Amino acid sequence: MTTINLPIDGKIVPYELTGSPIELKKRDAKDFSRIAYAAAHVVADPLADNDPWIAPAIDWDRTLAFRHRLWDLGLGVAEAMDTAQRGMGLGWPEARELIRRALAEAAGRKDALIACGVGTDHLVAGPDVTIDQIIRAYEEQMETVEAAGGRIILMASRALAAAAKHPDDYVRVYDRILRQAKQPVIIHWLGEMFDPALEGYWGNVDHMKAMSTCLQVIEANAAKVEGIKISLLSKEKEIAMRRQLPDAVRMFTGDDFNYAELIAGDEQGHSDALLGIFDAIAPAASAALEALGSNRDKEFFELLEPTVPLSRHIFKSPTRFYKTGVVFLAYLNGLQDHFVMVGGQQSARSLSHLAELFRLADKARVLADPDRAVARMKNVLAVHGVV
Numbered sequence: 031m032t033t034i035n036l037p038i039d040g041k042i043v044p045y046e047l048t049g050s051p052i053e054l055k056k057r058d059a060k061d062f063s064r065i066a067y068a069a070a071h072v073v074a075d076p077l078a079d080n081d082p083w084i085a086p087a088i089d090w091d092r093t094l095a096f097r098h099r100l101w102d103l104g105l106g107v108a109e110a111m112d113t114a115q116r117g118m119g120l121g122w123p124e125a126r127e128l129i130r131r132a133l134a135e136a137a138g139r140k141d142a143l144i145a146c147g148v149g150t151d152h153l154v155a156g157p158d159v160t161i162d163q164i165i166r167a168y169e170e171q172m173e174t175v176e177a178a179g180g181r182i183i184l185m186a187s188r189a190l191a192a193a194a195k196h197p198d199d200y201v202r203v204y205d206r207i208l209r210q211a212k213q214p215v216i217i218h219w220l221g222e223m224f225d226p227a228l229e230g231y232w233g234n235v236d237h238m239k240a241m242s243t244c245l246q247v248i249e250a251n252a253a254k255v256e257g258i259k260i261s262l263l264s265k266e267k268e269i270a271m272r273r274q275l276p277d278a279v280r281m282f283t284g285d286d287f288n289y290a291e292l293i294a295g296d297e298q299g300h301s302d303a304l305l306g307i308f309d310a311i312a313p314a315a316s317a318a319l320e321a322l323g324s325n326r327d328k329e330f331f332e333l334l335e336p337t338v339p340l341s342r343h344i345f346k347s348p349t350r351f352y353k354t355g356v357v358f359l360a361y362l363n364g365l366q367d368h369f370v371m372v373g374g375q376q377s378a379r380s381l382s383h384l385a386e387l388f389r390l391a392d393k394a395r396v397l398a399d400p401d402r403a404v405a406r407m408k409n410v411l412a413v414h415g416v417v
Contacts, residue, residue: 034404036385037416047400049392052313052333057104059143063323064293064300065280066315067106067145068308069113070097071356072120072128076370086119086372093128094135096365097144103316105308106143107132108183112224113306114147115353117188119373122152126174133178145216146175149185155192155227161199164190168207182215183259183304184208188227197233197243204247214256216282216304219244221262223349237262241271252276259284259304263349265292272299286345286352290334293319294327306352307341310359311396340390343383351378355387358410359396362388362403369410381414 032047059066073096078087097107109132110116110125120128129146136142150167153159164187175182184207194200208215221237222229232240248255257280260268265288272281283292283301292301308315318333344355354375361369369376388397388407397403411417 032400032404034388034407035411035416036389036407037382037411038385038389040382042416045389047392047397047404049395049397049400051398051400052317052395054103054313054398055317056102057316057320058141059104059106061323062104062319064319065106065143065282065302066104066308066319067108067143067282067304068100068312068315069108069111069304069306070100070309071353071360072114072372073360073366074368074370074372076368082372082374086115086121086124088124088128088372089366090131092366094131096360097132097135098139099365100309100312101136101139101142103312104141104319105312105316106145107136108147108304109133109144109180110147111183111185111218111306112220113309113353113356115372115375116147116149116185117151117225118350118353119371119375122171124372125151126171129175129180130178133175133180137179145181145183147185147218148172148175148182150187150189153189155189157192159189159193161190161193161202164193165203165206168203169210172207172210176212181213182211183218184215185218186220186225186228186231188225191228191231194233200232200243201247205250208247208251208254211254214254216256217244217248217258218284218304219258219260219262220284221260223263223347224261225350237264237267238270241267245271245274248279249276252279255279257282257302261285263287263345268292268301269296272301286341287338289341290318290331290338293334294322294330306356307337307344310344310356311337311340311394313398314394314396337394337396340387340394340396343387343390351375354379355383358384358387359391362391362406363396363398364402369406381411381416384410
């Protein structure tokens with residue numbers, strides 16, 4: 031067995047790896063009984079001469095190669111979302127380029143499921159921003175995606191959260207945007223645990239009252255809504271909303287704490303998936319979804335449930351820094367040659383956090399090559415003075 035010394039509870043202690051990596055196998059989304067998107071991260075260019083906190087530099091080749099990896103596993107790509115550091119290092123100009131490049135890559139494949147984030151992040155939130163300006167900002171990004179032939183994930187707007195005076199302001203904005211959509215969209219309700227600037231979204235800090243407004247919007251525009259992703263980290267709230275959706279509207283779980291049981295579902299329905307954690311655990315997610323599609327429910331849980339403690343750790347409070355764990359796991363697994371992020375976000379989690387992530391990733395069987403992962407973990411430890 032391979033052993034590595036890790037910082038645990040303030041001490042350096044030996045840890046013996048025990049996980050046997052899940053087999054990396056090409057799959058087709060047709061084998062799945064659920065629609066499953068992975069919100070994909072971007073790979074930074076560590077050799078660029080830039081100021082990382084100001085001007086992000088992206089390694090386009092590795093970023094796009096990662097999308098092909100997800101498609102090869104049968105997963106869809108949720109592009110330019112918060113996992114790609116949208117609003118936390120990735121601005122709209124970079125997101126726009128990412129969307130165009132990813133859609134071009136998808137067009138060269140028959141099996142590439144992709145939907146792209148549309149928001150208002152090029153509009154600086156502030157007291158002087160009007161509802162009409164927010165509508166125009168959504169329209170601008172919407173036009174970019176649709177002109178390139180893409181489907182839309184309608185992201186939550188910091189500007190709208192700051193400007194709205196009443197739930198009716200949300201109804202006005204979403205009614206206007208949804209009526210214009212060329213294809214049904216996925217609405218993304220991102221909770222304040224992911225982005226504090228979105229507290230009180232839909233016009234109420236009470237999630238259940240906010241849900242009522244959101245459902246009003248969906249019911250009035252059901253033909254233009256493929257589904258809704260809610261990221262509130264509450265299975266009870268997701269299930270409550272799922273049971274109130276119009277028949278043709280899907281629930282896409284964004285619950286990185288409880289996704290296994292929500293995807294499996296109950297006697298009254300199930301959730302599809304649009305998850306940041308699927309970026310990090312793609313082989314396990316793919317294998318589990320194939321098992322579920324073949325009615326091997328026990329195997330589904332055996333593959334996916336061990337990843338839940340890892341996901342809960344990656345997404346622990348402050349949840350908005352989860353991207354650091356996602357990129358760190360990509361580095362450990364050889365999907366990029368460095369642990370550098372746009373915006374310098376690799377510094378957002380402590381060494382102890384990363385060490386626990388390593389241990390949980392081993393137990394979840396998502397370290398693709400344990401020897402390589404150990405070598406790379408040792409590199410990170412050495413940077414922090416642990417030899």
